[in-house]
Amino acid sequence: MDFAFDARTEELRAKLLAFMDEYVYPAEAVAHEQRDRLASPWENVPVVEELKAEARRQGLWNLFLPDSEYGAGLTNLQYAPLAEIMGRSPQLAPTVTNCAAPDTGNMEVLTQFGDEQQQKQWLEPLLAGEIRSAFAMTEPDVASSDATNITTHIERDGDEYVITGRKWYISGAMHPDCKIFIVMGKTDPDGEDVRRQQSMVLVPRDTPGVAIERAMQVFGYEDHYHGGHAEVIFDHARVPVSNLVGEEGGGFAIAQARLGPGRIHHCMRLIGMAERAIELMCRRAVSRHAFGKALAQQGVVHNWIADARVTVEQLRLLVLKTAWLMDTVGNRGAHTEIQSIKIATPRAVVDILDRAIQLHGAGGVSQDFPLAELYAGARTLMIADGPDEVHQRSLARRELKQYL
Known part of the structure; x- marks a missing residue:
C-alpha cells in the first residue's frame, strides 16, 4: 500500500488549498451575513454563486466523480486528500465545487444506472451545477x-x-x-x-x-x-x-452502490473537520489566559491536543487504506474497511470537536466560531448512511463467521 500523493493529486491539492485560503474561508462570514438578509433561507446566497463560478474557472469542479467522461476521473485515493481539505469548511467548500451530497450520490447513480435519456435530462444539468x-x-x-x-x-x-x-x-x-x-x-x-x-x-x-x-x-x-x-x-x-x-427490484443494490462512496466521502471530510478543530484549539490555547497562565500551558489542554493529533493520524491512515482498497478490489472487497471508518470516524471526530468547544468556552457554542455547526454535522453522521449500530452488527457477523 502506497499512500504517497501522485503528481496530479499534488497539483489539485495546491490549487484547492489556495482556493480555500483566498476564497472559501473569507466567504464563511460573508455567506452567513448575506443569508440572514435573504427573504427565504433557501434562496441562493450571492457569494456562494460567485465561488461556484471561480471554482469552475480553476478546474475545481466535480472532483468526486471517478468517471472521466463526466467528472475529474480521480481514484478514491486521489480524491481523499481533496475531500479532507473541503471538510475544513464542510458547508461551503463541497457546495461551491459541486462535490456536495446528496447531488454527488445522485450523479453517481445516474452515471452508473441511468439510461441515455435520463443522463441527458438530469445528469448533465447536475454536472453543470444548473x-x-x-x-x-x-x-x-x-x-x-x-x-x-x-x-x-x-x-x-x-x-x-x-x-x-x-x-x-x-x-x-x-x-x-x-x-x-x-x-x-x-x-x-x-x-x-x-x-x-x-x-x-x-x-x-x-x-x-x-x-x-x-x-x-x-x-x-x-x-x-x-x-x-x-x-x-x-x-x-x-x-x-x-x-x-435500472431495473425493477434493483433499488436495494443501487442504494448500496450509492452509499458506499458516500460513506467514504463523509469520512474524508470528517478528517478535515478534525484538522480545523485542532487548528482552532491551538490558536485559542496560545491566545487565552486563565489563572495566571496561557491555556496552552495547562496540562489537560496538552492532553486534548495530543490525543486529537494521534486520533487524526490513525483515522487518516484507515481512510486512505479504505480508498486504496476500493480502487484495487472494489467496494465489496473493501466492505470491512468501509464499515470500520463509518463507525470510527464520526465518533472520534465528535470527541475532538467536543474538546475544541470546551476549550473555547461560550465561544465554542456560538455562531462566531464554526465548531458548533461542525459538531452538529459530525454527530449527525453517526446516524446518516446507516447508524453505527447497523454497521457494527454487520461487521461483527463477518468477524464471527469464520469461527462458526
Missing part, C-alpha cells in the same frame, strides 16, 4: 436503518408508475433549484426476496401529487448550503415507466 437534486429513501413511520422496512409504494399502472408514501430528512429538497427526486419504494412488496422488493424511480419535483410538507432541522440548523432537509409527501404521484432507474 439544478440540484434529492434522494428520497428515509421514512418517518418505520425504522429506516433497515431499508427493507420502507413502505412507499411504487405501483405500475399501464405506462406509468404511481408513487404513494411519506419521506423525511430528504436532503436537498428545500433548495429552489432542486428539480428531481430519486425515490426508493416497493414495486413488489410481497416478493419472496426482501432485497428485491424495492426499486428507484425519478420523480420531477413539479410532479402533481408531490408536496413539501415541512423543512426539517438538524440540531436546530437548517443546513442551507446542502439545500436543507424536508418531509415530502407523494400522493399518487405519476411518472412514466421510463423513469425507472
